Amino acid sequence: MGVVTGVILDESVLLAEGDGDKSVSSLQPGVEPLIRTLFQSRIHIGIAYNVELQDDKVSILKRIASSHSLHCFILNDQVSEVVMPVWGDNGSGKIIYLVSSKKELLLLPELRRYNWLIVGLNVGGESEGSREYDTSNIENLEELPLKICRLNKKFTGNKFLTVGYVMKPSRVEDFAKRGAFPLCPTQNGLMFVPLSAKLPLSSQLKDVDVVLHKATDEILSIEDNQPTFTQNMQELQRYLDQHQNLCVVDPLINIYPVLDRLEIQQVLLGLLELNTEGGYLIRGACFLKVDNFSEVDFTAGLADAGLSLPCIVKPKVACGVSDAHKMAIVFRVDDFKNLDVPLPAVIQEYVDHSSTLYKFYVLGEKVFHAVKKSIPNADILIKLANGYDLKPLEFDSLKSLPTDKSIIIDSGTSNESIDLKLVTNAANWLRRRLHLTVFGFDVVIQEGTHDHVIVDVNYLPSFKEVPDDISIPAFWDAIRNKFDSMVSKQACA
Structure with a gap:
C-alpha cells in the first residue's frame, strides 16, 4: 500500500496567537524542532494556509519555509497539480496532512478529496470530525515522527523495524545530514525516530524495535568506574533492564570498557x-x-x-x-x-x-x-x-x-x-x-x-571520513543484523 513520504503542516498547528493580542502571531512551541526532525529525516515537508490568512501570518509561514527550503502554498484546488509533481509523487506514497482539531471539522470534507491521511493535533480534546471520519490524532507535535512510523507499519503489515535513537542534538545533526536517520524505510527495512525527552519514554519505546544510543554523550560524572547518566538515560536504562528482549545498540554495560x-x-x-x-x-x-x-x-x-x-x-x-x-x-x-x-x-x-x-x-x-x-x-x-x-x-x-x-x-x-x-x-x-x-x-x-x-x-x-554511500548502508546493515541475530538467538533458546 505504500508508506508516508510527505507531511503537509496546516497553519493551524504552526501559528500561536500572541498574548492579549490576536492580531499578533508567533510559532507554536515545538514547531521548529519538529520541522528540523522531519527535514533531517529526508521526508517531504510542506506548509499550507487558507487564502484568507492575514499577510503578517503568511510572512511568518514563508520565513520558516524559506529557512528550511520547504514548500509553502495556499490550500486550493491546484494543490495536487502544483505540490505533488514537485515531490515526485507517483501515487504509491502517502501524504499526511497535520491540522488542529479545532479547524479539522471544517476542513475535513475539503481535504478528503486529496486522498491525504488527516492527522489531527488535539487542542482542547478530541474533535467531532475525528470520530466521524476516523482520523488519527496526536496530543502534541513531538508525537508526529512516531505516528508516521506506526502508520507505515500498519500499511505494510509490520514489515519494517522502528529504530528509536537518543543522542545530543549536535550528534543527531551530524548523522542525519548524511542521511543516516530516515523516516522513510531504508532498503533493509529500518525507520528511524528520535526518542523525545518531552514525552514519556515508556510510551515511545512500546513502538520501537531497536534502541540506538550514544550514552557516552549522556554522562554527568564517573566515580569508581561507574558512570552517572542524565535523567533521560537513567530512565532508558531502567526500561531496558525491565525489557531485556528489546534490541539495543549497544547494551550500556558493553560500553563501560571504552569509558576507562x-x-x-x-x-x-x-x-x-x-x-x-x-x-x-x-x-x-x-x-x-x-x-x-x-x-x-x-x-x-x-x-x-x-x-x-x-x-x-x-x-x-x-x-x-x-x-x-x-x-x-x-x-x-x-x-x-x-x-x-x-x-x-x-x-x-x-x-x-x-x-x-x-x-x-x-x-x-x-x-x-x-x-x-x-x-x-x-x-x-x-x-x-x-x-x-x-x-x-x-x-x-x-x-x-x-x-x-x-x-x-x-x-x-x-x-x-x-x-x-x-x-x-x-x-x-x-x-x-x-x-x-x-x-x-x-x-x-x-x-x-x-x-x-x-x-x-x-x-x-561518526565515521564521517568514510564516504556516505558506503558507510551509511553498512551502518544500517549493522543495526539490522544485530536485531536479526538477537531474534534468532531468542528463537533457539
Whole structure:
C-alpha cells in the first residue's frame, strides 16, 4: 500500500496567537524542532494556509519555509497539480496532512478529496470530525515522527523495524545530514525516530524495535568506574533492564570498557594472541596507571612498564566529563610532579609514527578506515617544546594537537605501509571481545619495528571520513543484523 513520504503542516498547528493580542502571531512551541526532525529525516515537508490568512501570518509561514527550503502554498484546488509533481509523487506514497482539531471539522470534507491521511493535533480534546471520519490524532507535535512510523507499519503489515535513537542534538545533526536517520524505510527495512525527552519514554519505546544510543554523550560524572547518566538515560536504562528482549545498540554495560582508558589498555593486552611468527606485531601501547603524581618513583615505574620518555599522559576517564581529553606530552621525569592532567591518569607509550594516524571503523562485520595527519615524531616534538624549555606540551585532544604543519600526509602512499588484514583481524577480535556493534579505534605504525599499535578505542564514532554511500548502508546493515541475530538467538533458546 505504500508508506508516508510527505507531511503537509496546516497553519493551524504552526501559528500561536500572541498574548492579549490576536492580531499578533508567533510559532507554536515545538514547531521548529519538529520541522528540523522531519527535514533531517529526508521526508517531504510542506506548509499550507487558507487564502484568507492575514499577510503578517503568511510572512511568518514563508520565513520558516524559506529557512528550511520547504514548500509553502495556499490550500486550493491546484494543490495536487502544483505540490505533488514537485515531490515526485507517483501515487504509491502517502501524504499526511497535520491540522488542529479545532479547524479539522471544517476542513475535513475539503481535504478528503486529496486522498491525504488527516492527522489531527488535539487542542482542547478530541474533535467531532475525528470520530466521524476516523482520523488519527496526536496530543502534541513531538508525537508526529512516531505516528508516521506506526502508520507505515500498519500499511505494510509490520514489515519494517522502528529504530528509536537518543543522542545530543549536535550528534543527531551530524548523522542525519548524511542521511543516516530516515523516516522513510531504508532498503533493509529500518525507520528511524528520535526518542523525545518531552514525552514519556515508556510510551515511545512500546513502538520501537531497536534502541540506538550514544550514552557516552549522556554522562554527568564517573566515580569508581561507574558512570552517572542524565535523567533521560537513567530512565532508558531502567526500561531496558525491565525489557531485556528489546534490541539495543549497544547494551550500556558493553560500553563501560571504552569509558576507562586503563580498562581498555588491559583489554588490548589480549591482542598478542593474534600475532604470528614472521608477521607484523599488533598490540596496545605500553602503559602505567598513576593515582598521584607526587608519590611515584617515575624512573623505576616507567622502566618496569616498558616506557621511555617522552610519554603521553591521559586521564583514566576516557569520555563523558569536561576534562577527559586534557592531555600532556612529558619529556622529563621531574615534570610529572606538577602535571596538570586529571587524576587518576594513564601514562602511555609515545610511538614514533611519522605523523600518520589510521582511523578504523567497525560497522557490524564490516571494517573501514581513513588516514589522518597526527602528532609528529619525538624529535620534532622536542623541537616544538624547546621554546618552553622542554616543559610538557599540554593540549585538549578534541580541540587541537601539537603538530608540525610542514608535514604533509599523502594518504595514497601511507596505505601501503599498513597490514590491513592484520588490523581487520584485530577489529573482529575487538568486536567479539567487547560485544559492540559500532565502534572505532586508532592505529599508529611504529617506525623501525613496524608494530601496529592501537592507541584509542571509542564507541559509536561518526565515521564521517568514510564516504556516505558506503558507510551509511553498512551502518544500517549493522543495526539490522544485530536485531536479526538477537531474534534468532531468542528463537533457539
